[in-house]
Amino acid sequence: MARLNLKAKEIRALGYEEGPVVSIAMQVMEKxxxxxxxxxxxxxxxxxxxAPNTFANNDVLCKIANELMEEVPEEKSQIELPENGLxxxxxxxxxxxxxxxxxxxGAARLPVTVAGALMPDAHAGYGLPIGGVLATDNAVIPYAVGVDIGCRMCLSIYDIDVRDLTRKEPFLVQALRKSTLFGTGREFEQGTEHEVLDSxxxxxxxxxxxxxxxxxxxLGSSGSGNHFVEFGEVVIEEADAVLQVPAGKYLGILSHSGSRGLGATVANHYTQVARQKRLLPSAAQNLSWLSLDEQEGIEYWLAMNLAGDYAKACHDVIHQKLSKQLGRKPLRIVENHHNFAWKEIHEGREVIVHRKGATPAGKDVLGIIPGSMTAPGYIVKGKGEPASIASASHGAGRKFSRSHAATSTTHSALQAELRKHHVTLLSGGLDEAPFAYKDIDAVMAAQKQLVNTIGKFYPRIVKMDGAGAANWKPTRKTPEEGE
Structure with a gap:
């Protein structure tokens, strides 16, 4: 017998208003x-x-009835925010x-806000700025996490001679092409099995x-924009007890991507739910929150954590494929989220810490802060600084918008920059040209209070979304120029 399969539009056609009740009705009926x-x-x-009242005592249907009874009589008024925030x-x-x-x-004016901080790579986003850190009291803000839930960095370090980046470049290029897939909405023809899908x-x-x-x-694919997978040179100047990799130079794989369509759907759905439940002034609507004591807040928290696990699984699959191509297992893997919310203790109380485009930097917590397709990424160890809510930047941060970068940069200028830094770009648009980003060294200098640098990653072979920059190759060093 076929299982029941309802659609939201069919329930709305009955007269149900858009909101959590539609999802609850589908869930209850289909289960x-x-x-x-x-x-x-x-x-x-x-x-x-x-007649929702007549179903209030039904053990199953009361879940739907209670939503209707709560919604019908309640006339929500706009929440007024103070002129000055924390x-x-x-x-x-x-x-x-x-x-x-x-x-x-605006985020500092919310009644649920406990503390905040702004990282040196910050620029405007939706709701909370990218590079914003916000601690709240028992509340989660979907757009303070971001649309790409669980967007993260992952670095695999291999005990492989870095000269292979030049000597075996054609092989490494093919490995990237064979093992990765980029682009909004892009999918593999065949799905990949993974335990995260059994949730x-x-x-x-x-x-x-x-x-x-x-x-x-x-699963195992990457989005568009600034998502990438690249081979490069890892330099560890001095051995670190936490990283546990001897000083030296290593071949590395660095990837940046998130939870794909799953995370975007969850983020957009629960942002709409939050906006309906918390009527904020128009300028602050994308900061609407969900309490973790209410059903919708619990649902979002569970879905957000699953999206984070899924984002990690995507990186795992990418790195496993490339490790198989290399025929080697990594010495060390370093990874971290930078679009997520965590339950943490801040100044003696439990809070929800939103890091939208910010790296966790608790005491001795490892992380990766990338630069650009030509600038180095930093391997860091957090200091647990309370002033930043134990956070650091998630990258260099954009200096120009995508549209400005794409129209103000030329292909010849980008090629010259790639040659200067000995980078081969397999694909990527002008909107991601290095000129669009802040100086990563200046950004790192601004957060010496927050993290210690314990290594660097220098990009050498880069793959991103977009075919506009396919196969741009650098000019190779001569023997006299050294390593």
Missing amino acids: HYKHYTKEAALDILKNILS HYNVFGADFIEEAAIRQMN PLFNDLHILTQLQAKAARQ
């Missing part, structure tokens, strides 16, 4: 009335809508745009039930 016909299930939903610390203020400051000022949440949360198959086909 407890899975062998009913669609017509019979819709009749039940119609009856609940017409003080927050700014690192690298000299090169942070005013728009990012304004957005952070019961794909059945328990309706927003996820329709995403499982797509998630399987996108």
Whole structure:
């Protein structure tokens, strides 16, 4: 017998308003009335809508009825925000745009805000600025996490002679082409099996039930924009007890991507739910929050953590494929989220720490802070600085918008920059040219209080989305120029 499969538009057609009740209705009916016909299930939903009070004592249908009874009589009023918010610390203020400051000022005015900080790579985003860190009291803000939930860095370090980056470049180029896939909406023809796809949440949360198959086909792929996979040279100047890699030069693989369509769908859905529950002034609507004591907040927290696990799984698959191509296992893997929310202790109390484009930098916590396609990335160890809520930047940060970068940069200028830094770019657009980014060295200098540098990664063979820069190769060093 076919299982019941309802669509949101079919429930809304009965008169249900857009909101969490639609997802709850689908979840309840498909779980407890899975062998009913669609017509019979819709009749039940119609009856609940017409008289929700009569279903209040039904052990199953009360979940739907309670949502309707709460929504019908309640007339929500706009939440007024104070003129001035809590003080927050700014690192690298000299090169942070005013728009990012304004957005952070708005976040500091929220009634749930406990503390905040702005990282030196900060620039304007949606809701919380990218590079913004926000601690809240028992509340989670979907757009303070970001659309690309769990976007993260992953570095694999191999005990392989770095001269292979030149000697075996054609092989490494083919390995990248064979093992990676980039682009918005792109999927592999065949889905990949992974334990993350077996999570019961794909059945328990309706927003996820329709995403499982797509998630399987996108597992191990990367998005567009600044997502990348690259081979490069890892330099460890001095051995570190936490990193546990001897001083020296190593071949490395660095990747940057997130949770693909799964994370974007979760973020957009629960942002709309939050905006309906918390009516904020128009300038602050994308900062609407969900309490972790309410059903929607619990749902988002579970879905967010699954998206984070999925993002990690994508990196795992990419690095496993490339390790197989190399025929070697890595000496060390260093990785971290930078679009996520965590339960942490700050100044003696439990808070929800949102890091939107910010790297966790707790005491002795390892992380990767990339530069650009030509600038080095930094391997760092956190100092656990309370002033930044134990956080650091997630990269160099954009200096120019994508549109400005694409129109103000030429292909010849980009090629010259690639040659200067001995980088082969397999694919990538002008919007990601190095000129679009802040000086990573200046950004790192602005956060010496937050992290220690214990190594660097120098890009050599880079793959991103876009075919506009395919096969741009550097001019090789002559023997006289040295290593």
